[in-house]
Amino acid sequence: MTAFRCFLTAGLSALLALPAAAGAGPGHPSATTATVRKHLVYFKDKAGTPFSVAQPDAFLSGRALQRRQRQQIAVLPRDLPVSPAYVQQVKAVAGVQYWYSSRWFNAAIVACDSATLLKVQALPFVRSAQTLNRAQLGTATQPKTELPAAADQVAGTRSQYGKAYAQAQQVGAVQMHDAGFRGEGMQIAVFDAGFPGVNTASVFASLRQDGRLLNTFNVVEKSTDVFQRDSHGTNCLGIIGGDEPDRYQGTAPKAAFRLFITEDQPSEHPVEEANWLVAAEYADSAGVDIISSSLGYNTFDAPSASYSYADMNGRTAISTRAATVAARVGMVVVNSAGNEGNSNWRYIVAPADADSIMTVGAADSLAFVAGFSSRGPTADGRLKPNVSAMGVATAIVTAGGAITRGNGTSYSCPVVAGLVAGFWQANPRLTAQQVISLLERSGSLSTNPNNDLGYGIPNFARAYNLANPGAPLATRAPLSRPDFFVYPNPIQGADNLYLQLDAGFRAAPLEVRMFNARGALVAQQRIAATAAGTVRLDAADLRPGVFTCLVSNGREQRLVRFVKL
Incomplete structure (x- = not known):
């Protein structure tokens, strides 16, 4: 899994319909496999597009438009799909496997050999190209070493939550649930490496039965099959959406979810950042409210060029640039800070350096920073992480449906993503940036933030009271009442x-x-x-x-x- 493998311890229809070149579809490379690589091809403009910002319902769902309207976010030329004429001309180049297009980057993801890439770059509307994977397609490197598992602990004092009680209680999610906010009406996209067991485990039974698993998309294989590959996504999804009373309860157990595989776990190349971009645009088009991404990128397999700390400036990495646009269109992007605190790198990794997103560090149950948690600031001096949550001995769900514990900012991230869902549900008139700001202000270190824990541990009740000074949670009647x-x-x-x-x-x-x-x-x-x-x-x-x-x-x-x- 890209970068965060070491964190472990235990227009929608158009996007799916884009065909590859004949005889060379995704997952079926041609005879030139040894030289075929993926590339991000940037176009010069969107000339000749039949789409218009005046008719955004042609490429954005009603829910996506409602999210923008609530926050007074205009639909911009950046949001327009790429020119269909350009797409057709790229596909017409012999040897091109066409995978995806990107509205935000005005680009296409293609696979081809170097000679074919030169032909693509010679097209008059092509500005430049960036190679996304240097290894041959189908080759694999060994996965990164995992952190040692934390010792198992006694279940939480609230039997309803089981072992997940401490992580929920720390951020005020228990009080949030008691007030009636469990994520109803909110949509969360989870980007990860795989979700085996989500289709069978009892912890996810209500998610399936209620119809709250809205869609699945495997960006790596261009399919809808996500109940496979690495179980890291299962671990992270459970922290938010697990719902089995008296055994395990996530921080937003009644939210609706869209699941994306963006990670090709055996290898480490920038193509996974491009997959992140594709998933983010899909999530935007579908009307998602929150992206939960326990992923990060800094070091790639040779010969792909790795990033340096200087690149963690909010404007260089592909995933960082994608996360920034996702924030600009009104989604709350919640991303792990990284697990580099004890390494020579030490600092946050992309896209945690993005502007306007919520980067999450890891703390233990006593709110002390975890040694492995990546530190800030960004290379250009901005405070990171934004907040922190329990990422030490976090209760997680395995692919087999068991409850165990693990360490990593991969796990503190979904704790906060669920908190965001419940808090935004309780305050639907807030913008995404107001949600982030209020949760930061609710943090345990809000008056003296630092680059270890950011603004500290956020808290639902404190944030709610900041948002509702006239009717604070502590003095108001319960949300659900017997006489209502x-x-x-x-x-x-x-x-x-x-x-x-x-x-x-x-x-x-x-x-x-x-x-x-x-x-x-x-x-x-x-x-x-x-x-x-x-x-x-x-x-x-x-x-x-x-x-x-x-x-x-x-x-x-x-x-x-x-x-x-």
Whole structure:
């Protein structure tokens, strides 16, 4: 797995539909395998494109556009797909295997030999090309050495969380869940090396049964098969989305997920950064809210050129540049800092150096920095990491469904990604950058941040109170109350659905948002202020399923759930 292997211890349809050159498809190299390598080919412009920023629904989903609109982020020429005419001309070059295009970089990822690459570079609209893997396709290097496993420990004091209690409690996720925020309505993309067992393990049963596993995409093989390869992705996904009460609970157990394999684990080349870019653009187009990436890049297999610390300046590495754009389009990018703290490198690795993302370091259960956790600052002097969380003896889920423990910023990253999901769910009007800022301000070192732990350990309650000074969490009524509920529950067919209001939600205009089990906003209505104790909700057009209903009076929120048969 790229770089972070040593961290271990234990337009959507168009993207998938792009064909390779005849007879030379991905995974089936031609007779010139020995010389075929992947390259990132940059175009000079997007001339002749049929796409327009005035009609973004041609290449961005409705959810992606809603995310931008909420944050007042304009659709820019950067977001336009590459020119189809350029794509066709590149594909027409004999010997080219066409893999992907990149909107943000205005580029294409192709595989070909060096002679064919010269022909591609001679095309009048091609600006430059960058080789992404120097080893022959299909060759493999040995995986990097893993850190020694941490000793197993006694389960947490809250039986509901099992061994995951300490990591959830440390960042306030237990209080977040008690308040009713478990990631409902939020979409998280996880980039990693593989997810074996996610399709079978009991910890992920509700994720599968609720329909919250929205899609899978193996960027390495250009397929939808992700339940294979390295189990690092399974470990990280469980920390966020694991949901088996009285055994294991993640930090956002009711979020919806999109899973991506971007890592070709046996080797170490910049092509994996290009895969990260492809996944990030896919996530953007799908309307993802949060990217959780426990990945990093600094040293590559020879003869690919490795990065230097000077390159960790926020503008050099492919993955860093991709993460920066992902942040610019309104996603919260959460990325591991790296495990180089005890090595000669010592510092963060790409894309942890990116501007405007949340880089996560590792601490132990007492909030002391882990020796292996990569340190800041960036090469251009910016504070990193942004925050830290439990990355020592973190409870993780194995591919076989067992619960064990491991060390690494790979594991502190998803702890924080789940925290981001619940906090943003609780404060849906915030922008991505406001979410990051408030969580930083909630940190244990917020008044004196450093380049070991950043702003320290973030905390849901502190961040919530900063975002809601007029109704702090400590003094407000519980989000779910016995005198605030919907009925009948479940409802059937065209039955009327009613909302019983407590005293605090009467005589105030209400905003009601309904989310399905996949996290999509499926209904929204405004209710005029009334002194009545009961109001009618419009659920007639909803399909059968499980729904989360978030009700706001402008000062605070209530959460109720119901089932439609």
